[in-house]
Amino acid sequence: xxxQRENYKGREIILxxxxxxxxxxxxxxxxxxxxRTADEPELTIDGKRVxxxxxxxxxxxxxxxxxxxxxxxVDLAKKIIDYEEAGR
Numbered sequence: 001x002x003x004q005r006e007n008y009k010g011r012e013i014i015l016x017x018x019x020x021x022x023x024x025x026x027x028x029x030x031x032x033x034x035x036r037t038a039d040e041p042e043l044t045i046d047g048k049r050v051x052x053x054x055x056x057x058x059x060x061x062x063x064x065x066x067x068x069x070x071x072x073x074v075d076l077a078k079k080i081i082d083y084e085e086a087g088r
Contacts, residue, residue: 002016002017002018003015003016003017004016004017004074006074008077008078008081009081009082009085011045011046011081012045012046012047013043013044013045013074013077013078013081014043014044015041015042015043015073015074015077016041016042016043017039017041017042018039040054041073043062043073043076043077045077045080045081050062050063050076050077050080051063051064052073052076055069057069058071059071060072060073060075060076061076062076062080065079065080065083067079067083
């Protein structure tokens with residue numbers, strides 16, 4: 001697929017999908033991710049990787065955050081940014 005970039009509240013969200021996501025994981029040599037496929041997205045916020053998974057209902061959740069699942073990785077990134085901003 002491709003790379004999607006979006007700025008939200010002054011923060012940069014990058015979503016990689018398809019071969020780009022697989023290549024990013026390979027380039028970073030992320031350990032423990034053997035078996036992940038190209039259809040699994042790679043999400044970063046301001047260059048910081050966010051580990052995400054898709055639950056059985058098809059929504060996305062992020063490791064370390066205990067709020068409701070979101071319908072897309074970009075929506076999840078926005079939720080994380082809102083959460084971090086509220087904590088300041």
